[in-house]
Amino acid sequence: MWPNYALVASNLPPEEFGRHYTVGSSRYYHGQVIFAQIQDDYRHDYFQIDELLKDVVPNQAGRPKRTKFISCYRVLEHMDPSAFMDLYITSVSGQVLRLQQAPYERTHEPGFIRTYQEICPFSAIVLSHMAPPDFGEYITDLSLPKSAPQVMFTQIDFVIEDFLNQIEANPFHTSPIPNVHPHKLKEQILEIQGKPEKSTKAISLDSVLGKISFFQLRTGFWIAAQDREIFYPIPDRSALENDHPEFYRSLLG
Numbered sequence: 305m306w307p308n309y310a311l312v313a314s315n316l317p318p319e320e321f322g323r324h325y326t327v328g329s330s331r332y333y334h335g336q337v338i339f340a341q342i343q344d345d346y347r348h349d350y351f352q353i354d355e356l357l358k359d360v361v362p363n364q365a366g367r368p369k370r371t372k373f374i375s376c377y378r379v380l381e382h383m384d385p386s387a388f389m390d391l392y393i394t395s396v397s398g399q400v401l402r403l404q405q406a407p408y409e410r411t412h413e414p415g416f417i418r419t420y421q422e423i424c425p426f427s428a429i430v431l432s433h434m435a436p437p438d439f440g441e442y443i444t445d446l447s448l449p450k451s452a453p454q455v456m457f458t459q460i461d462f463v464i465e466d467f468l469n470q471i472e473a474n475p476f477h478t479s480p481i482p483n484v485h486p487h488k489l490k491e492q493i494l495e496i497q498g499k500p501e502k503s504t505k506a507i508s509l510d511s512v513l514g515k516i517s518f519f520q521l522r523t524g525f526w527i528a529a530q531d532r533e534i535f536y537p538i539p540d541r542s543a544l545e546n547d548h549p550e551f552y553r554s555l556l557g
Contacts, residue, residue, distance in 0.1 A: 306338040315368030322394035339392040371526040381453040399554040408535040422458040427511035440528025461522035482515040
């Protein structure tokens with residue numbers, strides 16, 4: 305799902321697959337890796353799955369086939385939501401956190417502006433008046449120019465009022481969003497605040513995943529497809545520390 309949008313077959317179980325991409329591959333990637341496991345029996349005419357799976361076997365020495373790319377283009381839009389299993393987040397040091405699907409049951413009061421990080425196939429950071437389910441339905445509405453059939457996104461924990469107060473008190477206050485100038489960010493916030501009818505306001509085309517701490521992500525991850533959505537809740541910091549101590553410690557390094 306990020307930073308590689310491909311469909312990949314592997315003999316490795318998910319935890320080893322995540323470690324392979326961050327610390328064990330010759331194509332070393334420094335940063336978080338996000339991927340989902342797909343049902344083994346999922347098939348779609350767009351993918352040559354059965355043909356390419358013939359090559360996904362251990363070698364003569366018994367060494368597993370680590371990666372076999374099935375497709376690198378338009379993958380997410382050809383995945384049925386029912387095919388998704390667990391989601392995995394890999395830290396820089398190769399520790400892997402497994403997230404399971406759950407119903408999204410939060411209720412939302414109107415008037416809040418939320419900050420969304422699109423993950424796949426887009427990478428923009430977007431301000432929006434909409435709650436996550438509404439945002440997911442909006443960005444998968446194919447009648448709109450900035451949409452896709454299926455989109456993965458998360459929410460950045462960004463308290464807008466605190467930022468506006470801080471930059472008012474100190475014009476040199478740094479931006480909480482990497483690569484976005486603080487005064488430009490202020491202008492964009494004020495613009496969407498003054499236009500409650502405006503659905504979204506993009507503040508950057510550059511993803512900040514890997515540039516901000518995992519602790520700065522809020523609530524969870526969504527895979528949206530119009531009237532269908534998948535939600536993977538993120539454990540809170542206390543639950544991460546108590547239930548996933550190795551992954552938690554890897555975030556502090």
